[in-house]
Amino acid sequence: MLYTTAHVVTDRPHRYIKQLVSHMGRKVPTELDADRGSIRFSIGSCLLVASTGHFDMIVKAGTADAVAAVEDTITGHLLRFATKDTLTVDWLPLVRPAATEDDAALLALDRAAWTAGSGLPSTRVEERTAYFNERRKPETHLVAALGGQVIGTVSVHRTNPFPEGAHVFGLWNLLVAGQARRMGVASALLSAAERRAGSQGARKIGLRVLATNTGAIRLYEQHGYAVEGRYVDEFLIDDAYVDDISMGKRLTPTSQGSV
Numbered sequence: 625m626l627y628t629t630a631h632v633v634t635d636r637p638h639r640y641i642k643q644l645v646s647h648m649g650r651k652v653p654t655e656l657d658a659d660r661g662s663i664r665f666s667i668g669s670c671l672l673v674a675s676t677g678h679f680d681m682i683v684k685a686g687t688a689d690a691v692a693a694v695e696d697t698i699t700g701h702l703l704r705f706a707t708k709d710t711l712t713v714d715w716l717p718l719v720r721p722a723a724t725e726d727d728a729a730l731l732a733l734d735r736a737a738w739t740a741g742s743g744l745p746s747t748r749v750e751e752r753t754a755y756f757n758e759r760r761k762p763e764t765h766l767v768a769a770l771g772g773q774v775i776g777t778v779s780v781h782r783t784n785p786f787p788e789g790a791h792v793f794g795l796w797n798l799l800v801a802g803q804a805r806r807m808g809v810a811s812a813l814l815s816a817a818e819r820r821a822g823s824q825g826a827r828k829i830g831l832r833v834l835a836t837n838t839g840a841i842r843l844y845e846q847h848g849y850a851v852e853g854r855y856v857d858e859f860l861i862d863d864a865y866v867d868d869i870s871m872g873k874r875l876t877p878t879s880q881g882s883v
């Protein structure tokens with residue numbers, strides 16, 4: 625899947641979301657609640673989320689042409705509704721390559737998103753002053769951003785030092801900000817990571833996840849990752865033994881691309 629986003633500044637975000645969703649609901653399936661709406665076309669979908677002074681839109685579709693068609697439809701209707709406002713709608717990829725300048729934002733995200741169920745407490749003993757280091761490099765990371773704000777990240781790179789295993793990549797450090805959950809950001813990061821790995825010759829992606837991180841396990845399973853091994857009682861965390869689960873996914877030709 626491909627994902628794009630637009631950040632629309634307005635003092636009436638809820639009004640525009642309600643108007644757009646209500647209008648499109650005459651033709652296609654839609655949903656609307658207090659702060660968000662969704663529109664589902666046959667070729668893709670658009671999620672709209674209201675915040676103070678703006679709203680964000682995320683388009684999801686299987687091809688670049690389908691993404692463009694959904695973007696054009698949403699933008700056209702939205703601008704027609706804006707008879708009293710001057711709205712700017714610029715679509716950008718939701719996920720982009722990380723840059724050195726993202727370090728401070730990623731460090732803050734890492735601190736906020738970490739929980740005892742998702743990682744090892746010993747990694748938090750020393751207070752880090754930077755996110756990137758010799759193990760975590762910008763060139764292996766992707767970031768998700770809404771309105772210029774980093775809201776998620778993932779790292780993907782080769783894990784096997786031998787040429788016979790050059791087709792196997794590993795997935796690491798998948799993080800999503802709390803305020804950006806339930807918006808498809810983790811799915812967008814996974815999809816982009818798979819495309820990047822595929823473009824670099826990967827035929828398989830593997831990952832490790834603690835058995836206590838049930839939400840992450842469900843996410844990976846939904847995206848086609850299967851359990852390949854279970855390391856029983858691998859870690860002792862807060863006086864309880866925790867299994868470490870190995871998961872993997874074989875990439876199809878449609879997973880390959882670039883980011």
